[in-house]
């Protein structure tokens with residue numbers, strides 16, 4: 054005769070596991086579900102569907118909406134530009150509850166953006182963060198054009214100035230160069246931030262950079 058499972062024993066085992074793993078989860082926290090490499094694979098596969106016009110529009114049903122009422126478990130966090138042509142859910146062919154997104158002109162990371170993305174990592178279990186710049190970015194173009202003009206340029210252009218400065222004099226198109234440099238600098242800023250650096254060092258979190266090409270629809274990953 055099969056014995057019924059001992060509930061007390063199961064409970065004790067669960068508590069012991071939580072203690073051993075050092076992570077007694079808070080009510081609004083979730084264990085990481087998807088690894089960084091799996092997350093990146095899912096994003097790039099979705100982008101491939103988008104490029105070829107074979108979107109499957111996953112997780113956009115009424116059932117998905119209802120399922121998410123209880124909570125969210127996004128598998129990636131993305132910082133993208135506010136540009137209306139660069140919505141990550143569309144470029145990566147995903148749906149509700151899949152991607153935790155922060156969008157701001159020029160995909161720069163001020164403290165509010167850093168804290169927003171930090172929430173996805175610490176409380177929602179996200180293990181991959183992507184900084185997504187895009188070609189023909191108006192914000193970066195404005196920063197390049199106005200770079201040598203004197204006076205206060207405001208917080209957004211100020212955030213873009215280091216990228217314009219760092220890419221100055223590089224061969225090729227100055228706007229394209231500044232767009233790439235900006236993504237690299239924002240990746241470094243987030244990876245080195247007091248909020249996230251420990252998890253990046255311990256390889257619990259990966260921060261990557263990509264550039265979206267409006268013409269081809271392709272996301273190019275930066276090395």
Ligand SMILES: [Zn+2]
Nearest residue numbers: 134136190191
């Ligand atoms: Zn832009």
